[in-house]
Amino acid sequence: xxKLPVNCPSCEKSLVVSQLSCSNCETxxxxxxxxxxxxxxxxxxxDFIFEFILSSGSLKKIAIKLGKSYPTVRNKLDDIIERISxxxxx
Amino acid sequence: MKTLLxxxxxxxxxxxLLFAGLIFTIIGSYLAYxxxxxxxxxxxxxxxxxxxxxQTLLDNLINISCLVLFLSISTKYINKKTRLxxxxxxxxxxxxxxxxxxxxxxxxxxxxxxxxIIQYANPELISQISFSSWxxxxxxxxxxxxxxxxxISLLFNGFKVASNAKGKTPxxxxxxxxxxxxxxxxxxxxxxx
Numbered sequence: 001x002x003k004l005p006v007n008c009p010s011c012e013k014s015l016v017v018s019q020l021s022c023s024n025c026e027t028x029x030x031x032x033x034x035x036x037x038x039x040x041x042x043x044x045x046x047d048f049i050f051e052f053i054l055s056s057g058s059l060k061k062i063a064i065k066l067g068k069s070y071p072t073v074r075n076k077l078d079d080i081i082e083r084i085s086x087x088x089x090x
Numbered sequence: 091m092k093t094l095l096x097x098x099x100x101x102x103x104x105x106x107l108l109f110a111g112l113i114f115t116i117i118g119s120y121l122a123y124x125x126x127x128x129x130x131x132x133x134x135x136x137x138x139x140x141x142x143x144x145q146t147l148l149d150n151l152i153n154i155s156c157l158v159l160f161l162s163i164s165t166k167y168i169n170k171k172t173r174l175x176x177x178x179x180x181x182x183x184x185x186x187x188x189x190x191x192x193x194x195x196x197x198x199x200x201x202x203x204x205x206x207i208i209q210y211a212n213p214e215l216i217s218q219i220s221f222s223s224w225x226x227x228x229x230x231x232x233x234x235x236x237x238x239x240x241x242i243s244l245l246f247n248g249f250k251v252a253s254n255a256k257g258k259t260p261x262x263x264x265x266x267x268x269x270x271x272x273x274x275x276x277x278x279x280x281x282x283x
Contacts, residue, residue: 063103071176072100075254078171 006040014040014090037087045080052077096243098183099251104175111182115150118189122146125192126201131276132156132268135191135234137201149279150185156275157181157245160267165253168260172253180248187240191233200230242268 008015017033038046048062055061063073093101102110122129123143128136132153158174158181165172194200203223210219249255249264 067101069100069102069107069251070104071173071251071254074171075251078169078254 003043004039006035037084040087041080041083045083048076048080095240097247097251098244099176099180099248104173104179107179107183108175111179111186114186114189115154115182116147118185118192119143119147119150121189121192122149125195126198127192127195129153129188130279132272133238134272134276135188137195137198137204139201148282152278152282153185153271153275154178154181156271156278157184157267159274160271161245161249161252161264164260164263164267165249165255168253168255168263176248176252180245180252184241184244184248187237187244191237194230194233199226203227203230 006015007013015035017035018030020029020033021027038049041049051062051065052059055065059073059077060070062068063070066073098107120143121127123141123146126138126141128134128138128141128146129149130136158178161181162172162174162177165177203226206223207219207227210216245268246264250260253260255264
């Protein structure tokens with residue numbers, strides 16, 4: 001699966017969506033749309049959030065599934081929360 | 091292997107760490123009794139002429155309690171979500187390298203060598219100290235330093251995982267906690283054990 005780039009490889013600023021297209025009728029929409037905050041997170045963080053939802057928000061279940069300790073998993077969640085807060089402010 | 095030796099707190103559950111830590115503490119205390127060693131301070135290990143199992147066990151319980159006390163204050167200051175169980179497992183598992191050190195005093199090897207050195211610790215008599223005693227003491231000192239580094243790195247890794255510590259402030263708090271734990275443990279062991 002192709003990895004969605006979220007930062008500019010040249011200046012590292014956040015990228016925006018400038019074009020969307022329909023794969024069925026080939027309609028193309030141009031504009032400037034900001035990426036949703038969740039998509040601006042790293043793929044590793046997105047995978048973690050995905051696991052978090054699938055585990056009904058149980059960090060203990062995620063810890064068992066990922067083979068990590070509970071504080072390691074909780075720290076990961078805290079780091080993601082902090083990253084989201086930073087993205088909301090920017 | 092690296093995770094098991096230096097970062098077990100990132101991987102293993104608190105139940106596993108607690109169980110392993112308690113077993114290591116009891117075995118470590120028994121080894122210290124067998125090989126006449128005292129853990130008379132959070133960072134101390136000394137060869138003694140004689141000891142009892144209750145003394146070595148109490149040494150370790152005091153050391154663990156002092157570590158838990160000061161590390162939990164620091165970790166709570168860094169991160170309010172820190173759990174006491176994570177600090178406790180850090181303290182009991184991190185001390186494991188120290189529990190291996192009494193082995194080196196098998197047949198009173200280190201004790202005899204240090205007695206000989208103390209006996210001839212005089213500029214005129216120093217040449218009478220045997221080469222083997224020097225070698226034993228130097229090797230034991232080097233191994234003790236290595237195991238001390240291993241112990242502190244385990245302790246710091248556990249501290250970081252328990253509190254999600256980042257930056258320089260936690261390093262200062264960790265060092266301060268260790269120093270205070272050392273002072274208090276020395277005092278308590280001297281007073282009660």
